[in-house]
Amino acid sequence: MNRRQFLVTSIASALGLSACGGGSNEVKSSNNDGSATNNGESGESHSTEFQKSLFIPEEYKGVTEAGITSYNLNLQQGSSNFFNSGSTATWGINSNYLGPTLRLRKGNKVAINYRNKLGEETTMHGHGMHLPAKMDGGPHQMIKADETWTSTYTVNQHACTNWYHPHLMGKTAEHVMKGLAGLMIIDDDKSESLDLPNRYGIDDIPLIIQDRAFNSDHSFNYNPSRMDRMMGWKGDTFMVNGVIKPYIDLEAKQIRFRILNGSNARVYNFAFVSGKSFKQIATDNSFLEHPVELTQLRLSPAERAEIVVDFSQDMGKEEIFMDKDSGKNLLLANIKNVATISNTLPNTLISLPALNPDDAVNTRSFTLSGNRGRLVINGQSMDMKVINETVPLNAIEIWEVTNTMGMVHNFHIHATHFQLIERNGSANHIADNEKGFKDTVMIPPNESVKLILKMTDYSDNSSPYIYHCHILEHEDQGMMGQFVVV
Numbered sequence: 001m002n003r004r005q006f007l008v009t010s011i012a013s014a015l016g017l018s019a020c021g022g023g024s025n026e027v028k029s030s031n032n033d034g035s036a037t038n039n040g041e042s043g044e045s046h047s048t049e050f051q052k053s054l055f056i057p058e059e060y061k062g063v064t065e066a067g068i069t070s071y072n073l074n075l076q077q078g079s080s081n082f083f084n085s086g087s088t089a090t091w092g093i094n095s096n097y098l099g100p101t102l103r104l105r106k107g108n109k110v111a112i113n114y115r116n117k118l119g120e121e122t123t124m125h126g127h128g129m130h131l132p133a134k135m136d137g138g139p140h141q142m143i144k145a146d147e148t149w150t151s152t153y154t155v156n157q158h159a160c161t162n163w164y165h166p167h168l169m170g171k172t173a174e175h176v177m178k179g180l181a182g183l184m185i186i187d188d189d190k191s192e193s194l195d196l197p198n199r200y201g202i203d204d205i206p207l208i209i210q211d212r213a214f215n216s217d218h219s220f221n222y223n224p225s226r227m228d229r230m231m232g233w234k235g236d237t238f239m240v241n242g243v244i245k246p247y248i249d250l251e252a253k254q255i256r257f258r259i260l261n262g263s264n265a266r267v268y269n270f271a272f273v274s275g276k277s278f279k280q281i282a283t284d285n286s287f288l289e290h291p292v293e294l295t296q297l298r299l300s301p302a303e304r305a306e307i308v309v310d311f312s313q314d315m316g317k318e319e320i321f322m323d324k325d326s327g328k329n330l331l332l333a334n335i336k337n338v339a340t341i342s343n344t345l346p347n348t349l350i351s352l353p354a355l356n357p358d359d360a361v362n363t364r365s366f367t368l369s370g371n372r373g374r375l376v377i378n379g380q381s382m383d384m385k386v387i388n389e390t391v392p393l394n395a396i397e398i399w400e401v402t403n404t405m406g407m408v409h410n411f412h413i414h415a416t417h418f419q420l421i422e423r424n425g426s427a428n429h430i431a432d433n434e435k436g437f438k439d440t441v442m443i444p445p446n447e448s449v450k451l452i453l454k455m456t457d458y459s460d461n462s463s464p465y466i467y468h469c470h471i472l473e474h475e476d477q478g479m480m481g482q483f484v485v486v
């Protein structure tokens, strides 16, 4: 928003007018922000609520030499200005907070060089990447201070939106919270041939949603109590791409958003305040076969969704993207630019191979529970020296995951992509928008999911992968296990 627009908006709001003219727009004011944790802005026009432009992380295509595309990423300490005054000590990747969006192409050999300038050890995991265990960046691939670790592999999976983040035993929550995270977008022939919005930062917009809390000096306030660790830590301040309450100016056309729930523990129920519908086109690891129309979208930590919103008839309107669970507004979309191209959202996006449950050679059960104040899987806490499961290469398996607790957990499996076949014992309970490939699945309190999967390509009996709850305080407590593919 420029100064003139801001003045117009302020005057309009002082007069009690809708800033978008005459109140014909269905967007309601921030009084919709009906949460108990309202930050005192209630009563202002929604346009004064969003003062900063949405930051778009740099798109990083890497440098290709001798058949290898290399990405150089410095993990570093920095300082960020989230507020109008003061600064916050943060961590980032080639940046003060968060990291660039890596652009990877299916079939390319990549080398991702993580240089640790943090002054302490960490790891960097390619979440959603199908890669060898040694390249996974899990707790075993430690990057000591001042060292560089390279994750190298050939990109071998469908187009999707993945992400990279630390995975250090016991410290993942803190390291992610400080700012270490970035997107990895995989492109393939399919994603390039579909008539979808694909101009990064223009009509293909990354949204990394995180909640944070701040001390009065603007430093991060992250001191999870025993109860926070048990329930998962939640902050009272919401950020999109590291900006509190941003706005973005958009063309009046189909706009694609790639949404990552990059929060430690918070589950969001994304929606437009106006109730405007949108189409989900992709889950964690693939397109959906057909776009699925929604008015709200629930994502647990680490889950991704790509959505397309049709703003082609919305010139001059504003739409607020919000979290219905907390009642908090997240992002203002100003539909104010003339469309320079148009896209027609295809009715068929992809044909996904479905594994047949009758072909499954093994069923494994994973019970998520509390045991004497600890969160465990099948009664056990993560032990780096214990291999919990040995999975045969190329065998079709069913993994049944049961949440026995009265709180939400989710379940993430490294390096493989699964499909949901049942929720609570029924295939009918699987929503249309979770029928693509996934690597993370939410399991509501006292519910269960059944997943079908096949571990392909990378057998290694000495290097384990892991599975875990992706509520970061839970995984740090050991709600995690290890498997090898042989």
Ligand SMILES: [Cu+2]
Residues within 6 Å of the ligand: 408, 409, 410, 469, 470, 471, 474, 475, 479
């Ligand atoms: Cu959990």
